[in-house]
Amino acid sequence: MKRKKLLIWLLSGSCLAALAILLFYPGESPQRLRSLAQADSLIVQELALFNVSSGRVRTTEYPVTDDFTRKHYSVDLPVQVSATHYHAELRKQLQPLRIETIGYADVPDGELTLQLVYQDKIIRTLTLRTDQEYIRVPHPAGLMVYFDQRPRSSQLDKLRRLDIPVGIVLRSSSRRSLSRWAASLSETASPVWIWKNDSGRTFEPVSFDDSGLERTLEAVSLRHGDVRLLAFGHNGQGAWRADAPDGQDGTDGGAGLDGAERENLERVRELGVGVTFADDMEIVSTDDRFEFDRRMLAFSRLARKAGGPGMLVRGTDRSLEWLEEWVPRIQRGGVVFVSHD
Numbered sequence: 001m002k003r004k005k006l007l008i009w010l011l012s013g014s015c016l017a018a019l020a021i022l023l024f025y026p027g028e029s030p031q032r033l034r035s036l037a038q039a040d041s042l043i044v045q046e047l048a049l050f051n052v053s054s055g056r057v058r059t060t061e062y063p064v065t066d067d068f069t070r071k072h073y074s075v076d077l078p079v080q081v082s083a084t085h086y087h088a089e090l091r092k093q094l095q096p097l098r099i100e101t102i103g104y105a106d107v108p109d110g111e112l113t114l115q116l117v118y119q120d121k122i123i124r125t126l127t128l129r130t131d132q133e134y135i136r137v138p139h140p141a142g143l144m145v146y147f148d149q150r151p152r153s154s155q156l157d158k159l160r161r162l163d164i165p166v167g168i169v170l171r172s173s174s175r176r177s178l179s180r181w182a183a184s185l186s187e188t189a190s191p192v193w194i195w196k197n198d199s200g201r202t203f204e205p206v207s208f209d210d211s212g213l214e215r216t217l218e219a220v221s222l223r224h225g226d227v228r229l230l231a232f233g234h235n236g237q238g239a240w241r242a243d244a245p246d247g248q249d250g251t252d253g254g255a256g257l258d259g260a261e262r263e264n265l266e267r268v269r270e271l272g273v274g275v276t277f278a279d280d281m282e283i284v285s286t287d288d289r290f291e292f293d294r295r296m297l298a299f300s301r302l303a304r305k306a307g308g309p310g311m312l313v314r315g316t317d318r319s320l321e322w323l324e325e326w327v328p329r330i331q332r333g334g335v336v337f338v339s340h341d
Contacts, residue, residue: 032097033099039099042090043126045093046093047086049089049333051078056077058074058075070123070124074126075129077128077134079132083112083128087128100116101115102117109129110129111127112128139333140307140336141335142167142308143162143164143166143313144169144313145167145168145319145323146169148314158324161324164331170193183224186223190224191227192224193229194220194228196229214267217273218271228276278312282295282298283311284314289322300329303333
């Protein structure tokens with residue numbers, strides 16, 4: 001009898017706990033389609049991520065009822081873009097809104113027709129065709145990730161899964177920490193960069209005329225064979241660019257430095273340490289998903305317009321997971337991540 005009462009109490013407690021979880025942690029509510037403009041926005045956004053020019057997209061509207069107009073998109077795709085790939089990516093964006101996408105291939109004409117269906121009604125139609133004369137130009141860009149502590153093996157695995165060249169930057173005011181971190185990366189990452197700002201800037205206030213910088217670089221170089229310097233605070237002079245013609249490290253030799261700093265820069269290079277100036281790099285340090293997505297989308301657009309921009313992302317578990325989603329999306333538009341060597 002006592003055992004039966006105990007079971008009843010346990011079951012009652014489990015039910016109350018489950019009810020509390022539902023009340024206080026309801027989870028994410030499903031997205032709803034508030035207007036057809038949402039679908040239009042996602043269609044255009046995905047075309048932009050594939051770097052399809054707006055001039056290659058034509059729209060036609062067909063009134064169906066007094067309160068409903070169906071829109072048809074005719075899209076010419078560059079030869080580097082697969083219509084089925086676009087279909088797959090668009091479907092991922094529309095599924096949370098419960099919009100179904102149905103594809104029909106016209107093999108003789110080389111067209112793919114997509115119908116967007118919501119609540120058993122066709123709301124949008126897309127006709128995708130490949131234009132053999134529409135050739136997209138590749139756009140170089142660079143990605144670096146900086147760490148405020150020693151990168152864990154799980155974080156390095158995430159970087160490897162990106163399958164692109166990624167520069168690893170270490171940031172600390174402790175010479176001992178930098179040496180230990182660099183030593184742990186000696187077999188997994190080469191080269192590594194040491195973050196350096198000029199005096200008066202945020203993060204580590206070290207300038208070229210500080211003798212501690214040379215000692216730090218010497219100590220780190222003993223633990224890791226290929227160490228370089230990532231320098232900030234020179235008003236964008238000599239900033240890193242992926243397509244820089246002057247030197248493999250993407251620098252112009254230190255333009256904008258005063259005499260003392262230039263001399264110390266030469267001493268740094270005598271140590272065999274390459275210097276990369278990075279004032280023009282886009283720095284992304286947020287842990288807020290909305291802001292991260294906004295910055296990635298902006299960089300994707302910048303990479304398709306500017307010549308070889310660079311991006312420096314703070315390495316956290318969250319940001320590295322988000323990069324795994326965003327790198328392929330940025331690459332869709334013809335952006336090619338290039339090596340920093």
